[in-house]
Amino acid sequence: MRNDAVDFVARLLKRRPELRDDVAARLGGAAALEGTDAGDIRALETIVSEQRPVFFAGQDATGQSLIDLADASIRGDEARYLKEELERRQAVVTPLLNRIGRIDVEGMTGAPFVGTGWIIDDGVVVTNRHVAEVIARRSAAGYSFRMGAAGLPVSLSFATGHLKSEVMPGVAIPIASVLYIEPDQSAVDIAFLKLSVQSSVGTLSPLPIRLASIGESTPLCVLGYPAKASPRIIPDQALMQDLFRDVYDVKRVAPGFVARQAPELITHDCATLGGNSGSAVVVMETGEVAGLHFAGIYLRETRQCRHTCCVTIARGAAGRGRRSSRPGIYRRHCRVRRLARQQLPSQSR
Incomplete structure (x- = not known):
């Protein structure tokens, strides 16, 4: 955990070198920034936590989606920057909110x-394998x-409401079937659910998928429903209560940055909790979904499936009913663009 916090601070100072003296003072001196023993772990935890705000999704008087930028804990300089960036990008991000839902x-x-x-x-709704x-x-x-x-059998629905305060309730659509669940031995934590045929389904257009690569430190936001975590998961309950305003199970917007990338994995540093499994990870500048959030560890980077996995598996699964064979996965962007316009043939692993 210490190493991850140290990495976070290193990335913070790379983006915002003007904070170096302040961070060094809080860690016990400039030497702490250069060595392997980067000060007290509690000081590191504080620096990490104060830089990542979480905002409520809400509605205006007409029921249109908005982001409540006032009711949030803003403590660090980068948290203020992320709030300002999200405010600049509201027109891009808010239209996506009514297509994010809870799996009730x-x-x-x-x-x-x-x-x-x-x-x-x-x-078609995409979520995590471990959710499905x-x-x-x-x-x-x-x-x-x-x-x-x-x-x-349990009764399931995809519900786009569940806001802190609702002017009008969101859409709730029964889930008719499971299209596909990625096998356990795969590292791709993804599944697809088929919604019942209702008139309201036609009002929920698919979210745009990011096909181009994204650079390190690209501003992102996670759109989803964080659930309250136990002390075993989040030891610092006071910190969780402050960041999330002690309100859980409602739609939230959590900004942050890309931390690093691997062939089928992107890590980010947005603040998330357990209910965020299956959340959309969105590039703030464009409103495109860069990945599917699936895991996080307290005060560490959180993870998401790379965008190419999401789009290729989805296009293959959607239209093949209940067949359980896995669609082919192609990573080349030119192939993804082509496959985004047609269904994938089934392929063996």
Whole structure:
């Protein structure tokens, strides 16, 4: 955890060198910035946490989506920058919010929802494998919903509301079936759900997918539904309560930056919690989805599936009903652009 916090501070100072003297003073001197023992871990944790705000998604008097920039904990210089950047990009980001939804569940003991999802194709929601596996399982015929507490299949819906304060409720569409769940042995944590055919489905157009590469320190925001974490997951409960205003299970916008990239993985440093599984990770400048959030560790970078995986798997799964064979994955951007306009043929691994 210390090394990840040190890496965060190094990236912070690379972007904002004017903060070097302040950070050095808080870590116990300039030498701490150069050595492997970068000061007290609590000082590092404070520097990390104060730089990443979390905002409520909301509505105006007419029910149009907005980002509440006032009700948030803004403590660090970079947090202020991210707030200003998000304010500049509101016209780009807010139109995406009504296509982000909770995966709500009835008939199962525990939480009222299992994660976040978003519209990636006509009538198709993308989420995480580990989210889908809570409510569905593989069978010889494809996939089936798990049985609930009463011995009946659980009832699922994709709900775009659940705001801190709602002028009008969001759309709630039943989930009809599971299209595809990535096998457990794969590192790609992704699944696709098919919505019931309703008139409201046609109002939810797919989110735009980022096809071009993105650079390190590109401003991002995570759109999803963070859920309250236990002390075992987040030891500093006071910090969590401050950053998230002690309000959970509602739609949030969490800005941050790209941290690093690997062939099928992008890490970011936005503030997220467990309910964010399946969230859209959006490039603030363009409003394009760069990836699918799937994991995070306290005060460490969080992870997302690379954008190419999302678009290629989705286009192949959407249109093949309940078949469980995995669509082909192509990483070359020219191939992704072509495949975004047509369905993928099934391919073996």
